[in-house]
Amino acid sequence: MSKKVIITIVVLVVTACALFSALLIIGGVALLRAQKNYTQPTSVVVVPQVQPTKAATSTGATDTPEGESSLSPEVLAQMDEIQSQVSEIRGLPQKTDLIRDLMTPAELEDKVVNDFFKDYTEEDAASDTEILSRLGLLKSDFNLLQFYLDLYSEQIAGFYDSETKEMYVIGGENFGGTERMTYAHEFNHALQDQHYDLENGMKLNDDYCETDTEYCAAVSALIEGDSTNTETYWFYQYATDQDRQDVFDFQSDYSSPVYDSAPAYMKEDFLFPYVKGQVFVQSLIDAGGWDAVDAAYANPPVTTEQILHPEKYPDNKPVVVDMPDLTAGLDGSWEELDRNVMGEWYTYLILARGWNPQFNMDDAESQKAAAGWDGDTYVYYGSTDSTGYLFAWRSTWEGKTDPNEYFDLSRKYGLARWGIPDVNNTNVVSWTSATDGKVTLRRSGSDVLWVMGSSQDLVDHALEVIGDF
Helix, strand or coil: CCCCCCCCEEEEHHHHHHHHHHCCCECCECCCCCCCCCCCCCCCCCCCCCCCCCCCCECCCCCCCCCCCCCCHHHHHHHHHHHHHHHHHHCCCECCCCEEEEECHHHHHHHHHHHHCCCCCHHHHHHHHHHHHHCCCCCCCCCHHHHHHHHHHHHEEEEEECCCCEEEEECCCCCCHHHHHHHHHHHHHHHHHHHHCCCCCCCCCHHHHHHCHHHHHHHHHHHHHHHHHHHHHHHHHHCCHHHHHHHHHHHHHCCCHHHHCCCHHHHHHHHHHHHHHHHHHHHHHHHHHHHHHHHHHHCCCCCHHHHHCHHHCCCCCCCCCCCCCCCCCCCCCEEEEEEECCHHHHHHHHHHCCCCHHHCCCHHHHHHHHCCEEEEEEEEEEECCCCCEEEEEEEEECCCCHHHHHHHHHHHHHHHHHCCCCEECCCEEEEEECCCEEEEEEEECCEEEEEEECCHHHHHHHHHHHCCC
């Protein structure tokens, strides 16, 4: 399952709205909360003056890089000024110049279709949709690729491309308060890349993120949380009265029909690196200032558990959970479509944010049940004729009560989703589903196992190969 990662680092409009809502009354302009069901940050940065922890300088732009000819001298001067201010806040000098420009919404849409998603095919999207629907997160007929294209075209407010070293703010010729704040966010990504090498040093690249989505979700939260806090600090210290009015006006008029129609899990997952990342990075700042944030790039978080529970960073490492090859003993018509780690965050989303509210568990219960996560591995197989599937997900849990809490809530989830079980005892629950085939949930010691398959023989085969349950 692709937990879709856009390696190009972006700041999103709906996240900016959530951030703007968190800003208190500044300079007499109240930034009112939008009447939308956004997840709000739980930590608000209040810093009348920002004191950098180390000397900072900026090289500025000595020559006009390619792509800047369309910018007015006034806009270029503002960009240079913001770059100097962000470098001061972060204590990171700008090492090299970069290509920077404004981009219209139409140009962004072309970029999304022909660049961001050029390697994500309809077949990839169909495979992801199949797996996500088995997990109850999407309807089986959901058009995932088109939705991604529409969503990113609507939501990207600016981006920094760590491969081409290009930075854009979406807004056409306008460079008002929202664009200036976005520029502060995106320039911080450029500083991150210059100092820590996002693609190679931090391994935030397509190849690595395809095989370790949990690590990339955690690192993305570090990177976006850093930039979200930086733009917040910038706004408090450097925003003009006009900037504040622009932000107020923007939020008052803003609408997001594509985001508003997104599946429940996607709305939450979309905001995760920004909202949860902001809280995680703020915890680092509280403990050791920006030096602690810089140190995190040398020893990055590796799980969403560490992002959700900053006190578990950096010492609480996940347990490696073995999952054997379940095609052993099957005929040659089966292929492994996906193998990865679900992590605490997606465990929570599965329990609490399914496409059908009827089988969503209570939010607080789901958070508590997922919080005992200590490691997992899942695997998904499909038959070459697309008539059969097999899914197995084995997780391990930390304390004596954690596996019980997770198992019990998963049982409750199953009862709501699949109805009356065929088997229901202390350690085993099994169902027959008209849409999902055979489903079994099992507990053994600190481990919990989900197995789903298109036939009982497939489920029995998986249980035999996995053993211990």
